[in-house]
Amino acid sequence: MKTLLLTLATAALAALTATAQEDKPKPAAEAPAQPAANRFTPEARLKSLTASLGLNADQQTKMKVILEESRGKIEAFRDLPREERRVKAAEFRKTEQEKISAILTPEQQAKYKAEITERAAAARNRADAPKKEGEAKPEANK
Numbered sequence: 001m002k003t004l005l006l007t008l009a010t011a012a013l014a015a016l017t018a019t020a021q022e023d024k025p026k027p028a029a030e031a032p033a034q035p036a037a038n039r040f041t042p043e044a045r046l047k048s049l050t051a052s053l054g055l056n057a058d059q060q061t062k063m064k065v066i067l068e069e070s071r072g073k074i075e076a077f078r079d080l081p082r083e084e085r086r087v088k089a090a091e092f093r094k095t096e097q098e099k100i101s102a103i104l105t106p107e108q109q110a111k112y113k114a115e116i117t118e119r120a121a122a123a124r125n126r127a128d129a130p131k132k133e134g135e136a137k138p139e140a141n142k
Contacts, residue, residue, distance in 0.1 A: 042067035049100075052115060053108045062103045070096050 045067050050060055073092060077085045097116060101109050 042071050053104065053111055059103050066099050
C-alpha cells in the first residue's frame with residue numbers, strides 16, 4: 001500500500017513538473033508591439049503618425065510620399081563609416097522633419113515636435129542607461 005501511494009505521489013510530482021516547464025505564449029501586453037524590422041517601414045510610420053497626429057486623407061497621401069523617399073535614402077547610409085553615417089543621418093532627420101512639419105496644421109506641428117523631443121530624450125536615456133554585467137557602455141564620440 002505504501003509503495004502504491006509513493007508511486008502515485010511520484011507520478012503526480014513528475015506530471016506537475018513537466019506541466020510547469022511548458023512554454024506558454026506571452027500575453028499580448030508582454031509581447032513586443034512589432035518586430036524591429038517592421039517598426040520603421042513607411043507603412044508602419046504612416047500608421048503611427050496618422051494615429052498620433054490625426055492626419056487627414058490628403059496629409060496621409062503627402063506623408064506616404066515623404067516616408068517612401070526617406071526609406072531609400074536611409075538605406076544608402078548603411079554602407080558609410082560610422083561617423084559619416086551619424087552626421088548624414090542627423091542632417092537627413094532634420095530635413096525630413098521640416099518636410100513633415102510643412103504638411104501639418106499648427107496643432108499637429110506642436111504634437112509632432114513634442115513626439116520628436118520625447119523620442120530624443122528616450123534615446124539619450126537608453127544610451128546613458130547602465131548595461132548588463134559584462135557589456136561595455138558605448139562611447140559618446142565614436
